Amino acid sequence: MWPSGEEPTVAGARSSTGSEVVIIDNHEALPPVPVPSTSNTPVISKLNVSKSSKFHIGNKFVSVTNNVHRNEVVKGKFLCLELVSPAQEKRLRCSVAVFVCWALVVASGLAIYLGYFMLSEQPALIDLGINATWYLKRPEWQAVVVNNNMFLKLPVKQAIIAHSGTSNCTSTYTCKLLMKAIQMDHIERYGDIGPNYLVGAKGLIFEGRGANVVPAMLRGFNSKIIGIMFLGNYAENDIPTNEQIENLKIVLKTLVSKGVLHPDYTLQGYCQIFTYTVSPGKHIMDILHKFDHFLSTNEKTCLT
Incomplete structure (x- = not known):
């Protein structure tokens, strides 16, 4: 049974094998991808659905929600690094944090070394203090x-x-x-x-x-x-x-x-x-x- 108000509009269509394929809300499904001759099962490569949250495909009941995960990533540039998927972005943030920590350690060590080197007493040429014309x-x-x-x-x-x-x-x-x-x-x-x-x-x-x-x-x-x-x-x-x-x-x-x-x-x-x-x-x-x-x-x- 369809929930009240959510009954999809269906019209006849044909698969690559001649079977009927649904058309929902006057939007035709894309032509199915041909399958090898060894298979007797029809395949629908893509199906466009609009104004409906639930529909049937064969003997399966499919629920459409607003949580859509795209296969393609949106790429951008930030600090000359490529932003990718959320998981990769998390690893990226972790890597940047580690890099910043090491940079601080190296900078601190360099500052301490230079400070010690510059403040420590350095040898200087000894003047014999001989004041003579010769x-x-x-x-x-x-x-x-x-x-x-x-x-x-x-x-x-x-x-x-x-x-x-x-x-x-x-x-x-x-x-x-x-x-x-x-x-x-x-x-x-x-x-x-x-x-x-x-x-x-x-x-x-x-x-x-x-x-x-x-x-x-x-x-x-x-x-x-x-x-x-x-x-x-x-x-x-x-x-x-x-x-x-x-x-x-x-x-x-x-x-x-x-x-x-x-x-x-x-x-x-x-x-x-x-x-x-x-x-x-x-x-x-x-x-x-x-x-x-x-x-x-x-x-x-x-x-x-």
Whole structure:
């Protein structure tokens, strides 16, 4: 029985097999989809229903409600993500929440790390505080500014003496020119001038890398030495002067007082560490015996 007022209007129609198909409220059903010849059952692929909540199909009673679920999804864009079905949308919201949580964790960790790094005390170049006309800091000889310094773990226990092997300089002006030429050569190979200090004519002492910066002078030992280089070739004609020796002693004593050199440090020539080489030259090796901290180990391996 049909509920009062809901009796569907029906007219005759035919299926693909010739059987009758209902037409409801003057709306014809779409033509049925043909079925394989092996099947004797007629098939209706689509049926349009309007103004009726209940109707018969064969021996089945069908109820039509207002809850319609479409097979096709409505797609949109939100935060560059595709919105799909409700279940997928729920998973999407969960994924976004997880992503936001992890982003907050990473951002917090990065902020803490940067805060610690920036607030923690960073090493700075130690100024020896020598105010003398013979001591020239980097700006005074117009050194190229570099920012790739690595700092020594203080105090270090070795000071190594070498020579440049170049021609000597005879004045402040010519020594500055020689310093700049050496720095440009060393920048290409080491990133900056190699030694911590350089000793020129008339007792001039030039600040190279500086007191507590890792030098580039003796591979395998750089992180634990102070490197000092005499300008000139002391294996042949150049001979250290008293001014050079006395001023170098002042620098070494100041390095100890500043905590850069250990009070019991040792002083050696380059050829005693990198054996069977010439640097710092026989004339400097002869003078090193006059230094209190000189260590004669491997002295015989220095070439003359």
